[in-house]
Amino acid sequence: MKLQRKNRLRATALGALAVSGALVLTACGSDDNTGGASGTGEKTTAASNVDCGKAKGQLRASGSSAQKNAMDLWVKNYMAACSGVEINYNSSSSGEGIVAFNQGTVGFAGSDSALKPEEVAESKKMCKTGQGINLPMVGGPIAIGFKLEGVDKLTLDAPTLAKIFDSKIKKWNDPAIAKLNDGVDLPDKAIQAFHRSEDSGTTQNLGKYLGAAASDDWKYEAEKKWPAPGGQAASGSSGVAAQVKQVDGAIGYFELSYAKSQSIPTVDIDTGGAAPVQATSENASKAIAAAKIKGTGKDLALDLDYTTKAEGAYPLVLVTYEVVCDSGNKPETLDTVKSFLSYAASDDGQKILTEAGYAPIPAEINAKVRETIGSLS
Numbered sequence: 001m002k003l004q005r006k007n008r009l010r011a012t013a014l015g016a017l018a019v020s021g022a023l024v025l026t027a028c029g030s031d032d033n034t035g036g037a038s039g040t041g042e043k044t045t046a047a048s049n050v051d052c053g054k055a056k057g058q059l060r061a062s063g064s065s066a067q068k069n070a071m072d073l074w075v076k077n078y079m080a081a082c083s084g085v086e087i088n089y090n091s092s093s094s095g096e097g098i099v100a101f102n103q104g105t106v107g108f109a110g111s112d113s114a115l116k117p118e119e120v121a122e123s124k125k126m127c128k129t130g131q132g133i134n135l136p137m138v139g140g141p142i143a144i145g146f147k148l149e150g151v152d153k154l155t156l157d158a159p160t161l162a163k164i165f166d167s168k169i170k171k172w173n174d175p176a177i178a179k180l181n182d183g184v185d186l187p188d189k190a191i192q193a194f195h196r197s198e199d200s201g202t203t204q205n206l207g208k209y210l211g212a213a214a215s216d217d218w219k220y221e222a223e224k225k226w227p228a229p230g231g232q233a234a235s236g237s238s239g240v241a242a243q244v245k246q247v248d249g250a251i252g253y254f255e256l257s258y259a260k261s262q263s264i265p266t267v268d269i270d271t272g273g274a275a276p277v278q279a280t281s282e283n284a285s286k287a288i289a290a291a292k293i294k295g296t297g298k299d300l301a302l303d304l305d306y307t308t309k310a311e312g313a314y315p316l317v318l319v320t321y322e323v324v325c326d327s328g329n330k331p332e333t334l335d336t337v338k339s340f341l342s343y344a345a346s347d348d349g350q351k352i353l354t355e356a357g358y359a360p361i362p363a364e365i366n367a368k369v370r371e372t373i374g375s376l377s
Contacts, residue, residue, distance in 0.1 A: 050081035062090035063097020063110030095199030112201020114301035130327030158213035167230030194252035197233035199224035257357035283314035
């Protein structure tokens with residue numbers, strides 16, 4: 001019986017790894033996929049330094065779809081290194097992830113926005129002896145993807161983006177867009193703006209950027225729920241990306257990994273600096289590197305500068321946090337949470353982020369992340 005069970009686990013794991021790898025390569029058509037089953041005990045190059053420690057059994061997590069492609073890579077590599085451990089990450093949304101965490105149904109949650117005070121207060125019921133904290137784990141640009149027949153390069157600034165997503169600019173040949181794209185033949189075509197249908201940290205980060213960099217044109221509070229009238233809704237980053245890819249005249253926002261994997265052209269942003277800035281991992285890193293830790297105690301929530309004009313710094317960025325209890329984590333999953341997140345925050349774990357269009361967390365901040373993970377109880 002033991003031999004049969006071992007063979008079944010191994011077969012399941014190999015199937016899961018194949019699926020996970022395929023999902024990464026095809027940009028994951030749905031945000032509802034999870035990690036696979038138990039690992040095979042085989043090591044990959046990226047996971048060669050994984051410390052499995054006392055990790056065991058199944059670990060469930062959910063939340064941010066922004067980090068899905070990063071999580072797919074981490075889960076695949078981690079399970080390949082740690083035999084008998086099953087990591088299931090449900091890529092839903094930041095809002096759903098935090099709800100699941102505070103209900104105690106997951107070991108950790110992924111969120112593109114730091115916990116609000118009321119969410120921290122709610123977490124204390126589940127954490128018992130502690131509270132929920134934010135660990136920055138994935139950085140990257142929020143790409144503005146578009147599809148416009150005959151146009152493969154486009155520059156926009158924050159005020160123009162604000163008016164587009166607020167349905168104030170409705171045609172692609174609007175003078176405000178033409179002014180930023182001298183020499184580009186812009187068609188007299190209606191703009192089809194897409195936004196997230198569910199509560200989303202990506203939406204909230206876009207709102208923070210527009211509120212800071214285009215305060216005269218974007219009057220909405222930065223919330224996870226889409227605030228502006230008009231536009232069309234789609235589920236998850238993958239849903240928005242899928243609509244933008246197929247609808248001529250479309251524009252939408254999603255993480256760079258979705259744009260890269262689906263070959264969707266992205267907008268260069270005019271920050272007022274020397275030249276418009278392209279959405280790349282390297283350019284996002286330049287902006288994230290200026291972030292300051294605003295959290296207290298073990299909380300490592302960051303304060304990002306969305307109005308930077310630094311040369312080559314792409315200002316529309318997000319940081320995805322893994323939300324855990326500083327103390328009071330579930331005993332049955334604590335060792336696995338610490339082991340898995342330690343791999344994600346390791347040099348190997350951060351290095352592979354660039355492959356998927358993300359930006360590693362700056363070394364100084366990441367050192368504090370590792371220290372905090374080690375102290376979780």
